[in-house]
Amino acid sequence: MSEMNRRWVLTRRPDGALKDSDFARADEPLRDLADGEMRVRVTHLSFDPTQRIWISQDSYLPAVPIGAVVRAGAIGQVVASKHADFKPGQMVQGAFGWQDYVQSAGFTELGPITPLPPGVTPEQALGVMGLTSITAWFGVHDLLKPQAGETALVTGAAGATGSAAGQILKAAGARVIGVAGGPDKTRWVVDVAGFDACIDYKNEDVAARIAALAPKGLDMIYENVGGPIFDAALAHLAMKARVALCGAISGYDTGEIYGLKNYMNLVIQRAKIEGFLVLDYFPRVGEAIAGLGALAAAGKLKGEVDLQEGFDNIPATLRRLFEGRNFGKQLLKITDPPLPAA
Numbered sequence: 001m002s003e004m005n006r007r008w009v010l011t012r013r014p015d016g017a018l019k020d021s022d023f024a025r026a027d028e029p030l031r032d033l034a035d036g037e038m039r040v041r042v043t044h045l046s047f048d049p050t051q052r053i054w055i056s057q058d059s060y061l062p063a064v065p066i067g068a069v070v071r072a073g074a075i076g077q078v079v080a081s082k083h084a085d086f087k088p089g090q091m092v093q094g095a096f097g098w099q100d101y102v103q104s105a106g107f108t109e110l111g112p113i114t115p116l117p118p119g120v121t122p123e124q125a126l127g128v129m130g131l132t133s134i135t136a137w138f139g140v141h142d143l144l145k146p147q148a149g150e151t152a153l154v155t156g157a158a159g160a161t162g163s164a165a166g167q168i169l170k171a172a173g174a175r176v177i178g179v180a181g182g183p184d185k186t187r188w189v190v191d192v193a194g195f196d197a198c199i200d201y202k203n204e205d206v207a208a209r210i211a212a213l214a215p216k217g218l219d220m221i222y223e224n225v226g227g228p229i230f231d232a233a234l235a236h237l238a239m240k241a242r243v244a245l246c247g248a249i250s251g252y253d254t255g256e257i258y259g260l261k262n263y264m265n266l267v268i269q270r271a272k273i274e275g276f277l278v279l280d281y282f283p284r285v286g287e288a289i290a291g292l293g294a295l296a297a298a299g300k301l302k303g304e305v306d307l308q309e310g311f312d313n314i315p316a317t318l319r320r321l322f323e324g325r326n327f328g329k330q331l332l333k334i335t336d337p338p339l340p341a342a
Contacts, residue, residue: 304328
């Protein structure tokens with residue numbers, strides 16, 4: 001009897017908050033490997049706000065088809081191979097999705113399957129050295145272009161992308177203010193991630209706190225959440241400010257576009273706002289990895305991992321992002337690597 005591949009597939013486009021009924025189990029037997037293919041046992045999954053877009057609509061990528069495995073970045077181990085460049089025991093990363101196994105000639109829909117660098121754990125590969133930190137690196141250095149002594153605001157500061165962006169800004173000599181939800185997160189942003197200050201949007205007046213912490217205005221904004229928090233930040237731009245628009249998680253569940261009231265301050269302050277996608281920077285990923293590695297080695301890049309466990313908990317783990325329950329990079333471990341490391 002063929003071994004079964006457990007799979008979570010999309011059953012419908014989400015309407016409002018994510019529900020269990022948006023997903024279903026659809027297991028299937030594994031087929032034999034063809035020449036030039038390898039079989040990867042998925043061990044760890046990454047959860048990111050952009051997955052909510054992927055399952056909802058066509059955007060910068062085609063929407064996940066109804067009935068298809070939910071798209072996600074992941075780590076796995078090669079357990080069988082007829083591919084010349086991969087051997088059993090190797091740890092690899094790619095867009096493997098919500099399933100136990102991937103059989104591939106070396107590519108997924110988001111690009112090539114790549115080996116993990118020696119000594120890098122799955123948590124590190126998907127966390128401080130992963131796609132969220134790579135996103136932060138290019139958002140900071142290519143869009144914001146910080147100068148020493150400037151003041152930056154980072155929203156979603158306790159999240160994987162925001163915390164990395166703030167630390168990259170600090171390393172460039174900026175003064176960094178974060179926005180996060182709740183005393184535990186704001187405390188971590190200052191005490192561990194090293195921000196100069198952090199505003200608790202759940203318990204503080206964000207606009208008033210920005211005014212107090214940045215009386216001369218914000219030279220830079222690294223924007224992750226959208227909505228009223230972003231609107232409050234726009235009201236406090238300094239002359240020639242730069243805004244890197246990375247995401248707007250506050251509206252992903254509702255599908256509503258918040259009407260900004262302070263956007264004309266971009267005109268008054270001659271500011272620049274620019275959106276970006278990390279996909280555009282894939283040819284330069286090595287540049288980011290080198291920079292992030294240097295910061296991590298110097299103790300200037302720290303990350304928190306929220307590690308859930310268990311295949312049955314996969315849909316609930318995605319919901320954690322939109323319920324404000326994750327603390328740091330959201331991951332899930334399906335299993336330990338089944339083979340000795342190659």
